[in-house]
Amino acid sequence: MPHIEITDASVRIGRVPILSDLTLALRSGDVAWLRGPNGAGKSTLLRMMAGLMRPTDGQVSMFGAAPGPAARKRVGLVAHHPALYEDLTLDENLQLVAELAGVPKTRVDEALEAVGLSGARSRRAGEASEGMRRRADLARLLLVDHDVLLLDEAHSGLDREAGGLVEALVERCIRRQGACVIVSHATDITFASCTIELNEGRLK
Amino acid sequence: MTFRKQAMIILRRDLRIEGRSGEAMFITVPFGLVALFLIPLALPLNTELLSTIGPGMFWVVTLLFGMFITFRQSAAESSAQKEQLRMLGVDPAARFTGRAAASAMLLLVFELIVAPAMIVLFAPAAVPGWLAVTPLAILAAAGLAVIGTLAADLTASLRTRSALAPLLVAPLSVPLLVPAAQGLESIRTKNGILIPALFMVAVVLAVAVIGVVTAQPLEETT
Numbered sequence: 001m002p003h004i005e006i007t008d009a010s011v012r013i014g015r016v017p018i019l020s021d022l023t024l025a026l027r028s029g030d031v032a033w034l035r036g037p038n039g040a041g042k043s044t045l046l047r048m049m050a051g052l053m054r055p056t057d058g059q060v061s062m063f064g065a066a067p068g069p070a071a072r073k074r075v076g077l078v079a080h081h082p083a084l085y086e087d088l089t090l091d092e093n094l095q096l097v098a099e100l101a102g103v104p105k106t107r108v109d110e111a112l113e114a115v116g117l118s119g120a121r122s123r124r125a126g127e128a129s130e131g132m133r134r135r136a137d138l139a140r141l142l143l144v145d146h147d148v149l150l151l152d153e154a155h156s157g158l159d160r161e162a163g164g165l166v167e168a169l170v171e172r173c174i175r176r177q178g179a180c181v182i183v184s185h186a187t188d189i190t191f192a193s194c195t196i197e198l199n200e201g202r203l204k
Numbered sequence: 205m206t207f208r209k210q211a212m213i214i215l216r217r218d219l220r221i222e223g224r225s226g227e228a229m230f231i232t233v234p235f236g237l238v239a240l241f242l243i244p245l246a247l248p249l250n251t252e253l254l255s256t257i258g259p260g261m262f263w264v265v266t267l268l269f270g271m272f273i274t275f276r277q278s279a280a281e282s283s284a285q286k287e288q289l290r291m292l293g294v295d296p297a298a299r300f301t302g303r304a305a306a307s308a309m310l311l312l313v314f315e316l317i318v319a320p321a322m323i324v325l326f327a328p329a330a331v332p333g334w335l336a337v338t339p340l341a342i343l344a345a346a347g348l349a350v351i352g353t354l355a356a357d358l359t360a361s362l363r364t365r366s367a368l369a370p371l372l373v374a375p376l377s378v379p380l381l382v383p384a385a386q387g388l389e390s391i392r393t394k395n396g397i398l399i400p401a402l403f404m405v406a407v408v409l410a411v412a413v414i415g416v417v418t419a420q421p422l423e424e425t426t
Contacts, residue, residue: 052287054424073293083284085217087224099213100292102205124224140288 001064002027003148003179004049009058011044011201018044019201022058026148030179031170033189036198042183043080045198046150049181050077063147073101076146076173078154082137086126090117090136093125094143101144111142115165130157138165142172149173149180167191207298214294214302219309228310232272236265236318244325251327258326259388262319263381266344269314270377271370273307274352286360286423296419300353304415308349315341327392336397340387343404347380348373350408354415357422380407 002025011019019041026032026049034042047053048060051067062071084093094108112118115135125133134157141149154166170180170191181196182189197204222228243261244254289299319337355372359365387400 047287050287050291052290069290069293069295072291075291077287077291079284079287081282081284083282083288085221085285087221088217092220096213096217097288097292100205100210100289100294 002061003063005059005061006048006055007059007061009048009055009060011041011048011053012056017201019048019055019198022203024196024203026179026181028177028179029174029193031174031189031191031193032179032181032196033192033194034181034183034196034198035185036204039200040198041201042198043152046077046152046181046183049148050075050150052077073144074147075150076141076144076148077150078137078141078152080152080156082125082133083140084125084133084136087124089122089124090128090132091121093136094139097140098143103143107143111139112136114142114168115139116162131159131162134158135162135165138169141169145176146173147176147178149178151180152183153185154182155184155186205293207295207301210294210298211302211305214299215305215309218303218306222306222310227276228269228273229313232269233314233317236269236314237321239265239268240318240321240325254325255327255392258322259392260385261326262322262388263344263384265318266311266315267348267374267377267381270307270311270348270352271373273310273349274355274373275366275370290423296423297416299423300357300415300419303356304346304349304353304412306349307352308345311345311348312342315345336391337388339401340384340397340404343401343408344380344384347404347408347411348377350411350415351376351380354411354418357415357419360422376411380404383407 004026006022006024009019009022010017022045034045036042044053048055051060051062051072054060060067063074065071085096088096091108091112094111095105098105098108112121115138117132117135117139120128120132123132125136128136134154138154149169151166155163158165166182170182173180182192240261247253319341352373355369355376356365359369359372362368383400383403387397387404390397390400
């Protein structure tokens, strides 16, 4: 059974077609590199895979069932913009996620250490650099053991040293029989096992 | 995780953010006090008139603060943050409850600071049983908070949300603030506040139920 399965799905916003007749499946062990020009519908596809958006036509199933809160909890999503509260410190942002996910707060220390933010934990997210904010957003994914990771431009803003964080996250997920989708404008994602190419909302 | 625990976490988050930014307290409270101070200057020096309009002015200023809280709620939480909460499986009704509770606490603090100013400026001698204001103030804070949170949710998917949400609060608050004003008038005339208070309880409960029931469908449409 695929982790996520999309069948003949289309999304329209008003009369504008964003995605058209997509059929694809994400199975255990898949690392899919989602490519396409700006406006191709990559972020919309990720949101649909995350169960945050229903298709206008067609179907989406997550872990063999209709998208719902239980299935969404098994998916880790890094959106295009980090989901941090600017008035909270990086540490408090992660503590909030840990509390809501029901994981021990000690994992926050480990996650901050893993992304190299231990020394900046007391910095407010609004005062942190773009790279630090992106690292903190990735650290969020280390708090919970997800079965699927959906990473939208997760490399954006990261320096060369931190670029390996994304690969490490993907490896960790795959070791747990998970699957990943990575949206990236990079010229190559060496660790991807397959490529999904979108153009004007259609699979190429 | 239980509904209550999720709501408590959201409540703490909102209060912590307000504690850091101080936008509501350190900006709106001084303006509320200035507004109350300026109104008597624009009126003839007539203590009877001032004591009559004072309670009404208090509710108007509280309503303005409620609108500001709503504005913050509708503008402060980004779509990425809302989506993060959905991905974590936070019950939309718990999110509504936590946000409304945080707003109610901020409104209560506001009332606590502004009410003594109202008594001093408008009716120092004419509010004999002013402690009876307490239940009315709590109900008004709770009511404005649930109305504001509902307005923020109703407009969340609209591009004009940050302007529309606070403006929606004013008409929706009429059934709450009319009995609140009547309650203060009853205290002034030494009548009971039971009927206005019961009316306010009914309004608070009705809006809270609507907010909790519609939280999930509203979240899914955004």
